Amino acid sequence: MFDLPLFPLQTVLFPGMPITLHIFEERYKTMVRHCMRTKTPFGVVLIRRGTEAHGPLAEPYDIGCTAHVTQIETLDESHMNLVAIGVDRFRIRTLDDSTQPYLVGEVELAPMPNRDPDGLAWEIEHLRPLIERYIHLLAQADGTLVDSTHQLPDAPLVLAHLAAMILQIPPEQKQPLLAAENTTRLLRGLRELYRREVALLHDLLVQERRQDTGRLLLN
Secondary structure, three states: OEEEEEEEEOOOOOOOOEEEEEEOOHHHHHHHHHHHHHOOOEEEEEEEEOOOOOOOOOEEOOEEEEEEEEEEEEOHHHOEEEEEEEEEEEEEEEEEOOOOOOOEEEEEEOOOOOOOHHHHHHHHHHHHHHHHHHHHHHHHHHOOOOOOOOOOOOOHHHHHHHHHHHOOOOHHHHHHHHOOOOHHHHHHHHHHHHHHHHHHHHHHHHHHHHHHHHHHHHO
Protein backbone atom coordinates (compact mmCIF):
# COMPACT_ATOMS: atom_id res chain seq x y z
CA MET A 1 0.00 0.00 0.00
CA PHE A 2 1.09 3.59 -0.58
CA ASP A 3 -0.13 7.15 -0.11
CA LEU A 4 -1.76 8.77 -3.12
CA PRO A 5 -3.06 12.35 -3.55
CA LEU A 6 -6.71 12.13 -4.60
CA PHE A 7 -8.70 14.33 -6.95
CA PRO A 8 -12.46 13.70 -6.52
CA LEU A 9 -14.27 14.56 -9.77
CA GLN A 10 -17.62 14.10 -11.49
CA THR A 11 -16.00 11.70 -13.93
CA VAL A 12 -14.60 8.17 -14.05
CA LEU A 13 -11.09 7.64 -15.44
CA PHE A 14 -10.11 4.29 -16.95
CA PRO A 15 -6.57 2.92 -17.42
CA GLY A 16 -5.00 3.97 -20.70
CA MET A 17 -7.54 6.75 -21.27
CA PRO A 18 -6.78 10.51 -21.27
CA ILE A 19 -8.30 13.19 -19.08
CA THR A 20 -8.08 16.97 -19.49
CA LEU A 21 -8.41 19.15 -16.40
CA HIS A 22 -8.54 22.87 -15.67
CA ILE A 23 -6.97 23.47 -12.25
CA PHE A 24 -7.94 26.66 -10.45
CA GLU A 25 -8.37 25.78 -6.76
CA GLU A 26 -5.31 26.39 -4.61
CA ARG A 27 -5.47 22.96 -2.97
CA TYR A 28 -5.32 21.17 -6.32
CA LYS A 29 -2.63 23.47 -7.68
CA THR A 30 -0.62 22.44 -4.61
CA MET A 31 -1.36 18.78 -5.35
CA VAL A 32 -0.30 19.07 -9.01
CA ARG A 33 2.92 20.87 -8.09
CA HIS A 34 3.70 18.08 -5.60
CA CYS A 35 3.10 15.43 -8.29
CA MET A 36 5.24 17.28 -10.81
CA ARG A 37 8.07 17.81 -8.31
CA THR A 38 8.08 14.19 -7.13
CA LYS A 39 7.20 12.71 -10.54
CA THR A 40 4.36 10.74 -8.96
CA PRO A 41 0.73 10.27 -10.01
CA PHE A 42 -2.47 11.45 -8.40
CA GLY A 43 -5.67 9.45 -8.18
CA VAL A 44 -8.90 10.31 -9.97
CA VAL A 45 -11.96 9.16 -8.04
CA LEU A 46 -15.66 9.68 -8.70
CA ILE A 47 -17.46 11.81 -6.12
CA ARG A 48 -19.95 9.84 -4.03
CA ARG A 49 -21.08 12.84 -1.99
CA GLY A 50 -20.11 16.51 -2.26
CA THR A 51 -18.94 18.81 -5.05
CA GLU A 52 -15.83 19.16 -7.18
CA ALA A 53 -14.95 22.75 -6.37
CA HIS A 54 -14.85 24.87 -3.22
CA GLY A 55 -16.29 23.92 0.13
CA PRO A 56 -15.48 20.75 2.08
CA LEU A 57 -13.54 17.94 0.46
CA ALA A 58 -15.86 15.53 -1.34
CA GLU A 59 -16.34 11.91 -0.33
CA PRO A 60 -15.15 9.59 -3.13
CA TYR A 61 -15.99 6.06 -4.21
CA ASP A 62 -13.30 3.61 -3.11
CA ILE A 63 -12.18 2.45 -6.59
CA GLY A 64 -10.27 4.91 -8.75
CA CYS A 65 -7.50 5.19 -11.32
CA THR A 66 -4.04 6.70 -11.04
CA ALA A 67 -3.30 9.56 -13.46
CA HIS A 68 0.14 10.53 -14.75
CA VAL A 69 0.48 14.11 -16.01
CA THR A 70 1.71 14.19 -19.62
CA GLN A 71 1.20 17.87 -20.44
CA ILE A 72 0.73 21.01 -18.36
CA GLU A 73 0.13 24.65 -19.26
CA THR A 74 0.23 27.50 -16.74
CA LEU A 75 -2.32 30.23 -17.44
CA ASP A 76 -3.04 33.68 -16.04
CA GLU A 77 -3.71 33.85 -12.29
CA SER A 78 -1.68 30.63 -11.95
CA HIS A 79 -4.52 28.50 -13.30
CA MET A 80 -3.41 25.32 -15.06
CA ASN A 81 -4.57 23.17 -17.95
CA LEU A 82 -3.25 19.65 -17.83
CA VAL A 83 -3.57 16.39 -19.70
CA ALA A 84 -3.08 13.13 -17.83
CA ILE A 85 -3.32 9.45 -18.73
CA GLY A 86 -5.00 6.82 -16.59
CA VAL A 87 -2.60 4.03 -15.62
CA ASP A 88 -3.55 1.74 -12.72
CA ARG A 89 -6.81 0.88 -11.00
CA PHE A 90 -6.60 1.19 -7.21
CA ARG A 91 -8.69 0.68 -4.09
CA ILE A 92 -8.75 3.17 -1.21
CA ARG A 93 -8.20 1.62 2.20
CA THR A 94 -8.15 4.77 4.35
CA LEU A 95 -8.57 8.51 3.77
CA ASP A 96 -6.62 11.37 5.35
CA ASP A 97 -7.76 15.00 5.11
CA SER A 98 -5.63 16.32 7.95
CA THR A 99 -2.08 16.47 6.56
CA GLN A 100 -2.66 18.23 3.21
CA PRO A 101 -5.25 20.67 1.85
CA TYR A 102 -6.37 17.86 -0.50
CA LEU A 103 -7.42 14.28 0.22
CA VAL A 104 -4.71 11.65 0.55
CA GLY A 105 -5.62 7.99 0.37
CA GLU A 106 -3.76 4.95 1.58
CA VAL A 107 -4.36 2.78 -1.47
CA GLU A 108 -3.44 -0.54 -3.01
CA LEU A 109 -3.32 -1.31 -6.71
CA ALA A 110 -6.21 -3.44 -7.96
CA PRO A 111 -5.30 -4.97 -11.35
CA MET A 112 -8.26 -6.55 -13.10
CA PRO A 113 -7.89 -10.34 -13.39
CA ASN A 114 -9.11 -12.54 -16.23
CA ARG A 115 -9.85 -16.12 -15.20
CA ASP A 116 -12.20 -17.06 -18.07
CA PRO A 117 -10.51 -16.87 -21.52
CA ASP A 118 -13.46 -18.55 -23.28
CA GLY A 119 -15.98 -16.18 -21.73
CA LEU A 120 -13.71 -13.26 -22.57
CA ALA A 121 -13.54 -14.19 -26.26
CA TRP A 122 -17.34 -14.57 -26.45
CA GLU A 123 -17.92 -11.18 -24.85
CA ILE A 124 -15.45 -9.46 -27.19
CA GLU A 125 -17.06 -11.07 -30.25
CA HIS A 126 -20.48 -9.73 -29.26
CA LEU A 127 -19.39 -6.36 -27.88
CA ARG A 128 -17.29 -5.15 -30.84
CA PRO A 129 -20.18 -4.80 -33.34
CA LEU A 130 -22.26 -2.97 -30.71
CA ILE A 131 -19.46 -0.43 -30.21
CA GLU A 132 -19.15 0.09 -33.97
CA ARG A 133 -22.93 0.53 -34.30
CA TYR A 134 -22.99 2.97 -31.39
CA ILE A 135 -20.22 5.11 -32.90
CA HIS A 136 -22.05 5.27 -36.23
CA LEU A 137 -25.33 6.22 -34.54
CA LEU A 138 -23.59 8.95 -32.55
CA ALA A 139 -22.09 10.30 -35.75
CA GLN A 140 -25.54 10.33 -37.40
CA ALA A 141 -27.00 12.16 -34.41
CA ASP A 142 -24.22 14.78 -34.56
CA GLY A 143 -24.24 15.01 -38.36
CA THR A 144 -20.57 14.03 -38.61
CA LEU A 145 -18.68 11.44 -40.64
CA VAL A 146 -17.00 8.38 -39.13
CA ASP A 147 -13.39 7.70 -40.11
CA SER A 148 -13.64 4.05 -41.15
CA THR A 149 -9.82 3.72 -41.20
CA HIS A 150 -9.70 3.84 -37.39
CA GLN A 151 -9.92 0.32 -35.99
CA LEU A 152 -10.93 -0.70 -32.51
CA PRO A 153 -8.06 -2.19 -30.47
CA ASP A 154 -7.66 -5.96 -30.29
CA ALA A 155 -6.48 -6.23 -26.66
CA PRO A 156 -9.59 -7.05 -24.59
CA LEU A 157 -8.87 -4.75 -21.64
CA VAL A 158 -7.80 -1.85 -23.87
CA LEU A 159 -11.00 -2.28 -25.91
CA ALA A 160 -13.06 -2.41 -22.72
CA HIS A 161 -11.56 0.76 -21.28
CA LEU A 162 -11.99 2.63 -24.58
CA ALA A 163 -15.60 1.44 -24.82
CA ALA A 164 -16.26 2.61 -21.26
CA MET A 165 -14.75 6.03 -21.96
CA ILE A 166 -16.76 6.80 -25.11
CA LEU A 167 -20.08 5.60 -23.70
CA GLN A 168 -22.22 8.69 -23.07
CA ILE A 169 -23.90 7.79 -19.81
CA PRO A 170 -23.78 9.34 -16.31
CA PRO A 171 -20.55 8.69 -14.37
CA GLU A 172 -22.50 6.83 -11.66
CA GLN A 173 -23.27 4.20 -14.32
CA LYS A 174 -19.61 3.99 -15.32
CA GLN A 175 -18.29 3.48 -11.78
CA PRO A 176 -19.48 -0.18 -11.60
CA LEU A 177 -17.52 -0.82 -14.81
CA LEU A 178 -14.31 0.47 -13.22
CA ALA A 179 -15.09 -1.59 -10.11
CA ALA A 180 -15.86 -4.80 -12.03
CA GLU A 181 -14.58 -8.00 -10.42
CA ASN A 182 -12.79 -9.20 -13.55
CA THR A 183 -12.40 -8.48 -17.26
CA THR A 184 -15.20 -10.80 -18.35
CA ARG A 185 -17.68 -9.11 -16.02
CA LEU A 186 -16.51 -5.70 -17.24
CA LEU A 187 -17.14 -6.72 -20.85
CA ARG A 188 -20.51 -8.22 -19.95
CA GLY A 189 -21.56 -5.00 -18.23
CA LEU A 190 -20.42 -3.00 -21.25
CA ARG A 191 -22.34 -5.27 -23.64
CA GLU A 192 -25.55 -4.79 -21.67
CA LEU A 193 -25.09 -1.02 -21.58
CA TYR A 194 -24.25 -0.82 -25.29
CA ARG A 195 -27.30 -2.87 -26.23
CA ARG A 196 -29.47 -0.45 -24.27
CA GLU A 197 -27.80 2.71 -25.62
CA VAL A 198 -27.80 1.50 -29.24
CA ALA A 199 -31.54 0.81 -29.01
CA LEU A 200 -32.19 4.23 -27.43
CA LEU A 201 -30.11 6.06 -30.03
CA HIS A 202 -31.76 4.19 -32.88
CA ASP A 203 -35.25 5.03 -31.58
CA LEU A 204 -34.26 8.67 -31.10
CA LEU A 205 -32.99 8.97 -34.67
CA VAL A 206 -36.12 7.31 -36.08
CA GLN A 207 -38.26 9.74 -34.09
CA GLU A 208 -36.27 12.73 -35.37
CA ARG A 209 -36.61 11.55 -38.98
CA ARG A 210 -40.37 11.23 -38.57
CA GLN A 211 -40.57 14.74 -37.14
CA ASP A 212 -38.48 16.10 -40.01
CA THR A 213 -40.70 14.34 -42.55
CA GLY A 214 -43.79 15.76 -40.86
CA ARG A 215 -42.40 19.29 -41.01
CA LEU A 216 -41.59 18.90 -44.72
CA LEU A 217 -45.11 17.70 -45.48
CA LEU A 218 -46.62 20.65 -43.59
CA ASN A 219 -44.46 23.09 -45.54
